[in-house]
Amino acid sequence: MALVNPHGKEKKLKPLLLTGKELEAEKKRAEGLKKINISSRETGDLIMMGIGGFTPLTGFMGEKDWKGVCEEYKMADGTFWPIPITVSTSEAVKVGDEIALYSEEFSEIMATMKVTETYKIDKDYECKHVFRTTDHEHPGVKMVMQQADTNLAGPVKVLSEGTFPTEYPEIYQRPAETRKAFEANKWSRVAAFQTRNPMHRSHEFLAKIAVEVCDGVYIHMLLGKLKPGDIPSDVRQKCIDVLVEKYFVKNTVKVGGYPLDMRYAGPREALLHAVFRQNYGCSHLIVGRDHAGVGEYYGPFDAQHIFDEIPKDALETKPLNIDWTFYCDKCEGMASMKTCPHGKDDRILLSGTKLRKMLSEGEEVTHKFSRPEVLTILREYYAGLTEKVEIKLHKYAEGVK
Numbered sequence: 001m002a003l004v005n006p007h008g009k010e011k012k013l014k015p016l017l018l019t020g021k022e023l024e025a026e027k028k029r030a031e032g033l034k035k036i037n038i039s040s041r042e043t044g045d046l047i048m049m050g051i052g053g054f055t056p057l058t059g060f061m062g063e064k065d066w067k068g069v070c071e072e073y074k075m076a077d078g079t080f081w082p083i084p085i086t087v088s089t090s091e092a093v094k095v096g097d098e099i100a101l102y103s104e105e106f107s108e109i110m111a112t113m114k115v116t117e118t119y120k121i122d123k124d125y126e127c128k129h130v131f132r133t134t135d136h137e138h139p140g141v142k143m144v145m146q147q148a149d150t151n152l153a154g155p156v157k158v159l160s161e162g163t164f165p166t167e168y169p170e171i172y173q174r175p176a177e178t179r180k181a182f183e184a185n186k187w188s189r190v191a192a193f194q195t196r197n198p199m200h201r202s203h204e205f206l207a208k209i210a211v212e213v214c215d216g217v218y219i220h221m222l223l224g225k226l227k228p229g230d231i232p233s234d235v236r237q238k239c240i241d242v243l244v245e246k247y248f249v250k251n252t253v254k255v256g257g258y259p260l261d262m263r264y265a266g267p268r269e270a271l272l273h274a275v276f277r278q279n280y281g282c283s284h285l286i287v288g289r290d291h292a293g294v295g296e297y298y299g300p301f302d303a304q305h306i307f308d309e310i311p312k313d314a315l316e317t318k319p320l321n322i323d324w325t326f327y328c329d330k331c332e333g334m335a336s337m338k339t340c341p342h343g344k345d346d347r348i349l350l351s352g353t354k355l356r357k358m359l360s361e362g363e364e365v366t367h368k369f370s371r372p373e374v375l376t377i378l379r380e381y382y383a384g385l386t387e388k389v390e391i392k393l394h395k396y397a398e399g400v401k
Contacts, residue, residue: 001188001189002188003179003182003183003187003188003190003281003283004278004281004282004283004316004317005278005316006052006055006056006175006278006279007055007056007079007080007275007276007278007279007315007316008055008056008079009056009077009079010056012055013052013055013175013176013179013279014052014055014056014057014058015050015051015052015055015174015175015176016049016050016052016058016059016111016156016157016158017050017051017158017159017161018157018158018159023159026112026157026159027109027159029112030100030109030112030159031100031109033098033099033100033112034091034093034097034099034100035099035100035101035102035109036087036089036091036093036099036100036101036102036152037089037102037103037104038087038101038102038103038110039143039146039147040103040105040224040225040261041143041224041225041260041261041263042086042087042088042101043103043105043106043110043162044224044225044259044260044261045060045085045087045260046087046101046110046111046156046158047110047158047160047161047162047164047259048258048259048260048276049085049156049158050111050158050160050161051161051174051175051259052174052175052176052279053174053175053258053276053279053280054085054275054276054279055175055279056079057081057085058155058156059113059153059154059155059156060085060086060087060113060151060152060153060154060156061075061084061085061086061151061153062076062116062117062119062153063117063119063151063153064076065081065084065153066084066086066119066121066126066151069081069082069083069084070084070125070126070129070130071129073271073310073314080275080310080311080314080315081275082268082269082271082272082275083130083263083265083268083269083271083272084126084130086121086147086151086153087101087113087151087152088121088147088148088149088150088151088152089148089150089152090148090149090150093115093118093150093152094115094118095115095116095117095118096114096115097114097115098112098113098114098115099112099113099115099152100112100113101113101156103162105162106160106162106163108159108160108162109159109160110158110159110160110162111156111157111158111159111160112156112157112159113152113154113155113156113157114154114155115152115153115154116153116154116155117152117153117154118150118151118152118153119150119151119153120149120150120151121147121149121150121151123144123145123147123149126144127140127141127144127145130144130265130268131144131264131265131266131268131297132266132267132297132298133297135297137295138264138294138295138297139227139262139264139294140263140264140265140294143261143263161259162259164223164257164259167223168223168233168237168257170237171221171223171237171255171256171257172223172256172257172258172259173256173257173258173280175276175279175280175281178218178254178256178280178281179280179281181254182216182218182254182281185215185216185251185254186215187214187215187216188215188283189213189214189215189283189284190214190215190216190217190218190281190282190283190284191207191210191211191213191214191216191217191218191282191283191284191285191286191320192217192218192220192273192277192280192282192284192285192286192317193206193207193210193217193218193219193220193286194220194222194273194277194285194286194291194292195219195220195221195222195236195240196221196222196226196230196236196262196352197230197231197236197352197355197356198231198235198236198239198240198352198355198370198374198377198378199219199239199240199243199374200350200351200352200355200369200370200374201327201334201350201368201369201370201371202288202325202326202327202334202350202351203352204243204247204334204371205325205334205336206286206288206322206325207219207248207253207286208248209320209322210284210286210320211248211249211252211253213320214283214284214320216251216252216253216254217252217253217254217286218253218254218255218256218277218280218282219240219244219253219254219255219256220256220257220258220277220280220282221233221236221237221240221255221256221257221258222257222258222260222261222262223257223258223259223260224259224260224261224262225261225262226261226262227262227264227294229356229360230262230356231356231378231381233257235377235378235381237255237257238377239374239377239378240255241255242371242373242374242377243371243373243374246371246373247371256280258276258280262292263292264292264293264294265292266290266291266292266293266294266297266298266302266303267291267292267298267302267303267305267306268306269291269292269303270285270287270291270292270303270304270306270307270319271306271307271310271315273285273291273292274307274315274317274318274319275315275317277317278315278316278317282317283316283317283318284317284318284319284320285317285318285319285320286320286322287303287304287307287319287320287321287322288322288325289301289324289325290303290351291303291304300324301321304319304321307319307321322336323336323337323338324336324337324349325350326340326347326348326349326350327347327348327350327368327369328340328342328346328347328348329346329347329348329368330342330346331346335347348366348368348369350369350370354369355369355370355378359375359378359379359382360382360385362382
């Protein structure tokens with residue numbers, strides 16, 4: 001069997017990153033263009049377009065695409081897409097201008113863009129549709145509210161991947177590379193495991209369920225920006241590497257990273273995760289409790305339910321839905337609502353938020369929650385922090401259910 005096709009009508013990867021002489025020529029040309037500063041989120045989106053992760057996008061979305069994606073999960077040409085991919089500015093830019101998109105984070109021009117449209121956006125409208133809230137405490141809403149009021153649309157030529165290839169040489173991967181690796185392993189059924197956290201026992205359990213029913217699991221960690229209190233990528237990578245080495249059968253797991261910032265859009269972000277995992281060659285996306293959620297803005301399984309609301313042919317990558325998982329004292333191991341007959345007093349609900357809170361406050365963490373090798377790395381990280389962020393628990397992360 002073959003891997004799933006890349007997303008879109010053409011069913012082939014469309015990387016927008018220039019190479020060779022074409023890249024050098026465009027870099028020189030870009031130096032003479034008007035520079036527009038772009039945010040960390042916009043930079044991540046641009047790099048994903050560059051490496052083909054956002055196939056079939058050719059640039060930032062126009063107003064019809066933006067509105068169609070917000071309201072109906074589809075662009076003007078009918079292509080399924082769940083979250084607007086836009087760039088904004090407060091600078092004077094007009095249709096026909098050619099501009100250079102500049103990242104202050106990386107101190108370089110990331111792309112050139114031919115502006116085909118400028119349009120004002122209703123930020124409340126976007127947030128209501130994408131995040132289901134306009135609460136400024138929501139980190140994704142905060143990102144949108146901090147944008148300028150005018151969006152620019154047009155095709156891009158991507159010139160750089162920032163520091164991701166050099167900062168994460170072992171795990172930063174492009175879709176063409178993962179597809180080649182999966183084919184070399186003779187994998188066709190590949191389940192993606194999305195993570196922005198080190199993997200605790202529940203995460204490990206989800207991945208192992210997927211190993212049982214697929215050819216392999218792709219642990220795909222976010223390498224972009226997170227909210228305060230989340231654990232940085234380099235620490236997370238160490239935790240995942242030791243977990244895979246010590247607790248998974250060899251050649252059943254591949255670990256990778258991608259360059260996006262977290263949006264915390266819950267159900268909508270789960271759909272975006274499925275879109276770009278299809279481009280990476282994954283047939284399934286593991287969707288457990290509170291996927292891509294934050295606080296109490298979404299129900300624990302809203303990210304599973306949203307896949308039932310979209311057309312069946314919208315995505316080739318399908319959700320691998322897994323019920324609430326926990327450690328059960330009576331079962332003496334990991335279990336789920338479907339496999340454990342015992343009551344809430346016997347169950348330890350595992351959550352990344354709970355783990356971070358316990359470690360940040362110096363509490364003892366049981367082996368039922370996380371593997372000892374992982375805990376050693378995390379304790380060293382927290383011991384070295386000079387400033388600590390208060391971590392608030394929500395009702396899905398309080399520990400015992």
